[in-house]
Amino acid sequence: MKTILCYGDSITWGYIPGNLGRLPLDQRWPSVLARALGPDYEVIAEGLRGRYTVHDEPFRPGRSGADLLQPILESHAPVDLLILLLGTNDVLHFPELTAYDAARGIETLCKLAQASEAGPDGGEPRILLIAPPRIGKLSDELSLMCHGKPEHALDFARHYRSVAGDRGLAFLDAAEVTEPSPVDGVHLDAQGQRRLGEAVARAVLQIFSHPTALG
Numbered sequence: 001m002k003t004i005l006c007y008g009d010s011i012t013w014g015y016i017p018g019n020l021g022r023l024p025l026d027q028r029w030p031s032v033l034a035r036a037l038g039p040d041y042e043v044i045a046e047g048l049r050g051r052y053t054v055h056d057e058p059f060r061p062g063r064s065g066a067d068l069l070q071p072i073l074e075s076h077a078p079v080d081l082l083i084l085l086l087g088t089n090d091v092l093h094f095p096e097l098t099a100y101d102a103a104r105g106i107e108t109l110c111k112l113a114q115a116s117e118a119g120p121d122g123g124e125p126r127i128l129l130i131a132p133p134r135i136g137k138l139s140d141e142l143s144l145m146c147h148g149k150p151e152h153a154l155d156f157a158r159h160y161r162s163v164a165g166d167r168g169l170a171f172l173d174a175a176e177v178t179e180p181s182p183v184d185g186v187h188l189d190a191q192g193q194r195r196l197g198e199a200v201a202r203a204v205l206q207i208f209s210h211p212t213a214l215g
Helices: 029-037 065-076 088-093 099-114 140-146 156-167 190-209
Strands: 002-008 041-047 081-085 126-131 170-173
Touching: 002 029, 002 065, 029 041, 029 190, 065 099, 081 099, 081 190, 088 099, 099 126, 099 156, 126 156, 126 190, 156 170, 170 190
Parallel strands: 002 041, 002 081, 081 126, 126 170
Antiparallel strands: none
């Protein structure tokens, strides 16, 4: 059995757009992924609302993805595949950060994972790096958080693809397979989650069908 760890933010957690609630377990993309892959794969969802790549908040501790990645990897070891879907909160909550900066944070997480010894036989887990969905028309609340950044500052795919290429990782651009709900312009509704989960399943099957492939 292959163990797959999905490490992400509120999209992986299953946040309902504009609702503050959580989608039912079976509607979240890691569950869609698990159903598509079947019984030979264990899919573990580690999504947390407000998680960043490497940053933290003074009043909400534990939001840095870098701080928690190692212990979470160890708790689920051996991990065959780590799926990273983070970065949206970096550009929404920090005025000075762009998608380029989020990619640098993601690269730090990749380095941590590759040095974690939490993969099979004490090696490194393979990594599927997912560029977050494109940020759409934001709700009034989220628009204030985004600080009016230009579109090029939110181009996750360009910079994440570069990180994946430099580090020999598998890559998926979520913006090519799904889009955020028009309710808030960031989060995925049930249909968006389903599309993402199905696309990730195709990527995962490709990774494991080619042992020498990237990732």
